Amino acid sequence: MLLKKKEREAAEIPSSSLADIAFLLLIFFLVTTTIDVDTGIGLVLPPPPDPTVPPPPIKEKNMLKLLVNSQGLILVNEKPAALAEVKELVIGFIDNKGTDPTLSDSPDKAIISLKTDKQTPYRIYIDVLDEVKGAYADLRDKASMARFGVKFDKLGEGPQKEVKEMYPQKISEAEPDKGN
């Protein structure tokens, strides 16, 4: 038998420039990446109304009506209010728990209805929405401080859900008026 022994050179891909290529790509992605996070006020819209199903009955007192008119003036339950007062009024309304018979029964029944005109400036609308969100944030902070001893955003997922159930955000945006 003939056994030929051949010393083969190991086939190698030159890898010395690998780092350079990787660096080049890295720099490209570094430059194109935008790290800035999108921030904003999140909302969930209600599904489109079903004409065959009548809207659920809501007690008048469980609804706080916020109206922003075309001049950017704010009416809270038909009474004019300044932007700075909105938060206090909303907190008082949600956290009423039956003390004032004209305000909400309990936080989970309270609904904030936000209505705007066609000419309402968007800026004012966002300001008002921000105040309402702020009212909820304050209440949730307070509740989580009382119950868990830490602020709401420091809570874990489970307790956070619990506090959210205590103060569910119910912000309704009224159907736009038809015809005008």
Added chain:
Amino acid sequence: MAHFKKKSANTKQEVPTSAMPDIVFMLLIFFMVTTVLREVTLQVRVDFTKGENIEKIEQKRLVSYVYIGPKKLTGNQIGDTMVQIDDALVEDIKSIRRLMYDKLIEQPKLIVSLRVDQSAEMGLVTDVKQELREAGTLRINYSTKREVK
């Protein structure tokens, strides 16, 4: 006599570089994953409103943007308030319904970020919102910047 020889001079002073490509690749992969290569040319002016109680959108991939603002004209002038989705201005508000519905089919967890100029009026925003409701894209987000005090 004892002869002392200085010992320290013959060690090699080199930083090992064999692991460098691995480190670079790791960084590269990180940036590749986080990059979103989607940019639109804005045809409307969007000046963000400011807010305090805002939240972050963590998953940028779920977001689809709707721009509402006065149309940019040549020579630094601005025109009527228009709606822009992706790269095109929307002429007919009613067509948003179909556009957004198609996007929702592609990405069922879609979040619509409304980037509205602060001078816009609620009439148009409400119309767009009604269209979004019809399309079924119910998670929305009003883009605002953090208020600096």
